[in-house]
Amino acid sequence: MQPAVSGQTTAAGYRPDIDGLRAVAVLAVILYHVGVSWMPGGFVGVDVFFVISGYVIARGLMREAAGGGIRLADFYARRIRRILPALVATLALTSLAAYWLLLPPQLEDYAGSAAASALSVANLYFWRASGYFDAAALYRPLLHTWSLSVEEQFYFVLPVSLLLLVRLRVRPLWLPFAVIALLSFGLSLYAGRHAPTANFYLLPTRAWELLVGTLLAMAPFGTARPLPSFLRHPVLRQLAGLAGLAGILAPSLLYTESTPFPGAGALPPCLGAALLIRLGETQGPRAAATRLLALPPLVAVGLISYSAYLVHWPLIVLGRIALMRDFTTLETVAVIAATLVLAALSYRFVEQPFRRPHEPVRSRPRRLGPVFASSLLATLAMAGLGWAGVTSGGLPGRFPDFRLRSIPGTETWNHRTCFLFADQTWQAWDPEGCTRTADGDGMARTDRVLLWGDSFAAHYVPGLIRHADRLPGRLVQYTAAGCQPTLGAASHVVPHCRAFNDNALALIRRLGIRHVVLAARWGAQRDRSVPERLRETAAQVAALGARVHVVGQSPEFPLDPAFMAYHQRRDPPHAAGRWRPVETGSLNEALRAALPAGATFVDPRAALCAGDTCPYAQGDTFLYADTGHFSSAGAMLAVERLLAAGLLAPARSAAAAP
Incomplete structure (x- = not known):
């Protein structure tokens, strides 16, 4: 300008x-x-x-x-x-x-x-x-x-x-x-x-x-x-x-x-x-x-x-x-x-x-x-x-004592196959290659759990694979960069987002999906219509006979973990590795309130954080790869906590919180 x-x-x-x-x-x-x-x-x-x-x-x-x-x-x-x-x-x-x-x-x-x-x-x-x-x-x-x-x-x-x-x-x-x-x-x-x-x-x-x-x-x-x-x-x-x-x-x-x-x-x-x-x-x-x-x-x-x-x-x-x-x-x-x-x-x-x-x-x-x-x-x-x-x-x-090291996590997302980029349409998605876990004991071969969302859904993949024995079906990953999993969602950055999401309904119907996990960076676009679109999406998925499980906004931090760790390098052990996340509490409450009866909602912030701070590291292990995406270690911890909080629990004991 x-x-x-x-x-x-x-x-x-x-x-x-x-x-x-x-x-x-x-x-x-x-x-x-x-x-x-x-x-x-x-x-x-x-x-x-x-x-x-x-x-x-x-x-x-x-x-x-x-x-x-x-x-x-x-x-x-x-x-x-x-x-x-x-x-x-x-x-x-x-x-x-x-x-x-x-x-x-x-x-x-x-x-x-x-x-x-x-x-x-x-x-x-x-x-x-x-x-x-x-x-x-x-x-x-x-x-x-x-x-x-x-x-x-x-x-x-x-x-x-x-x-x-x-x-x-x-x-x-x-x-x-x-x-x-x-x-x-x-x-x-x-x-x-x-x-x-x-x-x-x-x-x-x-x-x-x-x-x-x-x-x-x-x-x-x-x-x-x-x-x-x-x-x-x-x-x-x-x-x-x-x-x-x-x-x-x-x-x-x-x-x-x-x-x-x-x-x-x-x-x-x-x-x-x-x-x-x-x-x-x-x-x-x-x-x-x-x-x-x-x-x-x-x-x-x-x-x-x-x-x-x-x-x-x-x-x-x-x-x-x-x-x-x-x-x-x-x-x-x-x-x-x-x-x-x-x-x-x-x-x-x-x-x-x-x-x-x-x-x-x-x-x-x-x-x-x-x-x-x-x-x-x-x-x-x-x-x-x-x-x-x-x-x-x-x-x-x-800053001679600053060191930047690689943090594993995104390499498990199957880029351009199961995690699509902005220049790809849903046709690039591979149903066989994106079935990420094998049959488990007592699991019917047709049982599947669909993970649908953007990169803030894909970052749970390492943890879901690690806890595959606790899932009620084989994990199917259906994710695209910058594309929130709500019907009618538009994105100037991801022009094919609407078609990608529309295809999810056909996918649920064709594969007989019984559990759908929706996760995203829900507050990414300052879009006040997200809760309403989520309600409609959950209703349409439920109408296909699938149970809906929504994972709320996970903690995001103001800086990458390596930078926060450097700034906290002289903090006492009980304070190091924890920081106040970007505020998401009101957003998660709005998402929870929007869901129709029968849908499960879990709040990652409530599951992971204590007080007004959340962990971004455990000792020398970073739980985040950047300001908001989990590392492999973070995804494993997050999924363990979310499963304990009621994600994918049987209907009779499904939790609508924390």
Whole structure:
């Protein structure tokens, strides 16, 4: 995201409503990232910024084209002055904090992302490294810079393209950009099903959002463009303003991380932003929405929105790492306040000093050289520091007694056969290869227990195999990455999730499954409809004659076990190896309450934890392979405790707790 053009004027003069729109966008992003529960779709603020940026930049270029021609050197010098100082300052301060806080593997990853951010290829780095909604993403201080890179890549292309088309006298000028926007949108729809992570991060599938603003700026150029006739009526104009706000606010409040995105899901916020920009462009009586966006408090936040976006995520991530837990309500408020204070300081003392007034044409050649030279030096310096951090393995000399060792567990999941990846459909699943245990004494050959879920179901496999003699049938593993086992579940990361889950019913029917165990990372997507979908899924499974056993959310920790163990290396024996997990109690209670009669529910947290802490290690043995997935040893302990708590118990004594 690049809201750095705050204060930019259009042909009609300064637009306070655009700064207000920036404020809405950046506040949505900050509230989403800090974990405010009622803003589960705040990530759409980035899309609003894309539209604003496309509009403001194209409007300025169109004004230059009409006034004597586009000067590329001037354009890029302005971009450097507005973007680079605050970015370099943020990278420098974040890198200093990371040096003191992050252990070698964390710093190695951070250093790679810092180099990528400095070179405007952070979106490529994170595309290859992870997904935006992955659990690991919560601990990457520069993840948010992916959107800056998308915009900078767009700015490399747009001015050159516009200059060529103007010189070639292409008419209408907007037509090639409209064609590219349609192609980009179509590619986004396609990639949403076949390459969801690339769809999220890469310019070709995001360009249409910036081009919405670009096309808006290319409408007939003038100081007071009239609204379309159907919007000239005062009532319709007011309704259009409300519709524009709703296009942004409704997704912010209603979307979740399971919403297919971008693609069609990005249309409401993008079109809403475009409509609000267009309404604020006209002279005469303004719509109420335009007046609302122009209120001084929103304008003030909009002016500092670029710096606010830069500093908010490092504050959140490094704060969580330093505390080794999530924020309390008071700490959340403090982080938001600190973001705004730091952003105001950055705007006043970093951004503004570099935003020089326009100089006479005759002075430009003499002054542009230092701008480009200093930007190149700063970029290479940050990239070089990042390279040093990567090649050194995260500067391990800072923590000479830290050791990272492999933790067994995931190798038993049967990747790409029984545990499917996002690029696989359910047809890749192998019923024979995924029958994981043999016949037991007194067990009919047709008795089967289906384990259905995501990676938080697959992580029980080592324990279920170890305790196969206590299962009422042979274990059949049916799991897929990031796919919750509820009918109707959607995931932008796993486009085939819905079909995978629908096939589970056919599988239960075909194999005559008598016991179905549903397990997942139930809180992964901030989706408030999960309990309702679980209720419906359990009812449909029961209607097929199978007993339903639901395993609640298992404990998750703020850091990998190796990092927590290092931080606790001097703790007394009774405290070492235990830590407070991420809060899941209310979620498990909601899941338990949603289940129909006859379904069994077991709570892993109640079975494994004591008081407000849970074990992540027993002596030198780690029970977790990462922040939430059990290791082999952890899975064996967990399954033993869950079986004792009533999982798969005979119906007459089945437990609905603990």
